[in-house]
Amino acid sequence: MITRLLVLAGAAALAASPAPAAPAAPPAGIDAAAVDAAVRQYRDATGLPGAAVAVTRGTEVVHAAGYGHTPAGDPITARTPMAVASVSKSFTALAVMQLVEAGRVELDGPVHRHLPEFTMDDPRAARITVRQLLDQTSGMSDTTFPAFTRRQPGSLREAVAGMRTARLAAAPGTRWEYHNPNFQVAARLVEVVSGLPFDEYLRTRVFAPLGMTDSRTLDVAADLPSSARGHLMVLGRPVALPEPPAFGNGSGGVLSSAHDMAAWLIAQGNQGRGPEGTAVVSPAGLATLHRPSAVSDSYALGWFVEKTGSGAPMIAHSGDLFTSTAYQALLPASGYGVAVMANTGLAYGHASALAERLIALIEGTPAPSAGTPLVVVDAVLLVLAVACAALTGRGVLRSRRWAAGRTVRPWTLVRLLPLLAPLPLLASIHRVVGWLYRGRDVAWIQVAYIYPTFMVLLVTATLGCAAVLVARLVGLGRRGRG
Known part of the structure; x- marks a missing residue:
């Protein structure tokens, strides 16, 4: 669920530019x-x-x-x-x-x-x-x-x-x-x-x-x-x-x-x-x-x-x-x-x-639009980050029940791999942004300055998935010992 929220937020960081105004006499x-x-x-x-x-x-x-x-x-x-x-x-x-x-x-x-x-x-x-x-x-x-x-x-x-x-x-x-x-x-x-x-x-x-x-x-x-x-x-x-x-x-x-x-x-x-x-x-x-x-x-x-x-x-x-x-x-x-x-x-x-x-x-041409602050985009991304945190808490609390219904087998562990999905994106996000900027070199910390609320969501999702993964592994470990 957390990774789905992250994917849904990906397109929210871009805004369209207005068309140039028609010329007039200076x-x-x-x-x-x-x-x-x-x-x-x-x-x-x-x-x-x-x-x-x-x-x-x-x-x-x-x-x-x-x-x-x-x-x-x-x-x-x-x-x-x-x-x-x-x-x-x-x-x-x-x-x-x-x-x-x-x-x-x-x-x-x-x-x-x-x-x-x-x-x-x-x-x-x-x-x-x-x-x-x-x-x-x-x-x-x-x-x-x-x-x-x-x-x-x-x-x-x-x-x-x-x-x-x-x-x-x-x-x-x-x-x-x-x-x-x-x-x-x-x-x-x-x-x-x-x-x-x-x-x-x-x-x-x-x-x-x-x-x-x-x-x-x-x-x-x-x-x-x-x-x-x-x-x-x-x-x-x-x-x-x-x-x-x-x-x-x-x-x-x-x-x-x-x-x-x-x-x-x-x-x-x-x-x-x-x-x-x-x-x-x-x-x-x-x-x-x-x-x-x-x-x-x-x-x-x-x-x-x-x-x-x-x-x-x-x-x-x-x-x-x-x-x-x-x-x-x-x-x-x-x-x-x-x-x-x-x-x-x-x-x-x-x-x-x-x-x-x-x-x-x-x-003497009409003033271009000043644009609108990206308040809605920021609000959506921050709400999604809060939702990620809430889902993380729910997932951790239910991890023992999740483990109780499963036999410890290799396939069980494979099913946990999607929880690692946000990690490589977080680690390589600067390379993704550099590619979007036509090959320009971008440091990881700089991405947090360009897209601050998206990075809050991405970090929250990554940590949340990691917390649920660890909790479920602990639950499986206890079940295996039992």
């Missing part, structure tokens, strides 16, 4: 009050506990503000540092481009020439170029080098050293595949070529020139400050939890604020010059960063090349941690830039969904 512009209203409406509809938002147009900041609170209960302001996750890749790419423009790195030269410590157990790795790291066509893959299920490094040096036994999944330059270690190698290259720790390089060569005084980068999730921690959502309510252990510098370690992300967006849309006119990259270098690769027409160097709901060109990148998310977008046609950081995890997609609303506001 307005002359938006203001801070309109942004505040859009964020307030979204938070009211979804229960999002906290967010930071920046909207720019040309060299002007339309609005930069914080909303709600951190897990510690502190108010989020425009200067609150929050995690930007994989949005960090655009910062790493710009740092590399600076070294290219300084003549210290060849964009189309082999990585090994600049970073001799980068070796793999595959002779093809010697042909990986710096560009192929940044446009994710290096041939490295989660399928041949797991990003999360391996022992996590503590530094960029350790991250690169750990790749020595890895192989490529494809020849360099032949296939696009999103793989976080590409950018960890790129960040280590910045360290070695510049002679500076990656955090110091970004602080002095990128953040300081742009006035991004709230920004920095870190190595591991355990170093996240309280302002950058986040939540899961259970029954529509935020539950504060620490980020599961992981290494992310270069690929996802930047912390920033709404104030700082506004300066970053201005530089991206203003030929590489920040709010005060300081250049961090040339117009040609910026154009290279935003140009899609020959292998993938939708990924550039640390940026995706996409379209808005109205069909206008957009350069963007999302960032997903398990307790927080981020999103940035540039709209070249209108000159707007949007950045959002939300302190809920990737299972809810609040940063990208809120950014979509703001982009719709900019374009």
Whole structure:
């Protein structure tokens, strides 16, 4: 019975996305009050506990503000540092481009020439170029080098050293595949070529020139400050939890604020010059960063090349941690830039969904649905978990009566095997989820953050089946001795 309940719950963890809204004529512009209203409406509809938002147009900041609170209960302001996750890749790419423009790195030269410590157990790795790291066509893959299920490094040096036994999944330059270690190698290259720790390089060569005084980068999730921690959502309510252990510098370690992300967006849309006119990259270098690769027409160097709901060109990148998310977008046609950081995890997609609303506001199109919190799904899964616990108690109490009516034979033991069915699913659930995510590497603990109530049900079912199995074996043992 418990296993039947588990099977019935399997499809409850997915939700459908609404169709894109029809385009309309764009307005002359938006203001801070309109942004505040859009964020307030979204938070009211979804229960999002906290967010930071920046909207720019040309060299002007339309609005930069914080909303709600951190897990510690502190108010989020425009200067609150929050995690930007994989949005960090655009910062790493710009740092590399600076070294290219300084003549210290060849964009189309082999990585090994600049970073001799980068070796793999595959002779093809010697042909990986710096560009192929940044446009994710290096041939490295989660399928041949797991990003999360391996022992996590503590530094960029350790991250690169750990790749020595890895192989490529494809020849360099032949296939696009999103793989976080590409950018960890790129960040280590910045360290070695510049002679500076990656955090110091970004602080002095990128953040300081742009006035991004709230920004920095870190190595591991355990170093996240309280302002950058986040939540899961259970029954529509935020539950504060620490980020599961992981290494992310270069690929996802930047912390920033709404104030700082506004300066970053201005530089991206203003030929590489920040709010005060300081250049961090040339117009040609910026154009290279935003140009899609020959292998993938939708990924550039640390940026995706996409379209808005109205069909206008957009350069963007999302960032997903398990307790927080981020999103940035540039709209070249209108000159707007949007950045959002939300302190809920990737299972809810609040940063990208809120950014979509703001982009719709900019374009004058109907706002997409905010969606509904998965309260019903959570409630069903938790009710099933309670039912599993109740059935477990009933099964344990009736185990002696069950054993009394049976002769101890091999077939009797075989009939108990279905009670073991949830165990292999529980043990391998991260591999199942990785397969659903098209081969991405997922650690077991991370599944509990993506599907918390389903994992409560699965753990309850597994323990319940084990308890009934043990109770019945004990009952058979007593009967055998009798």
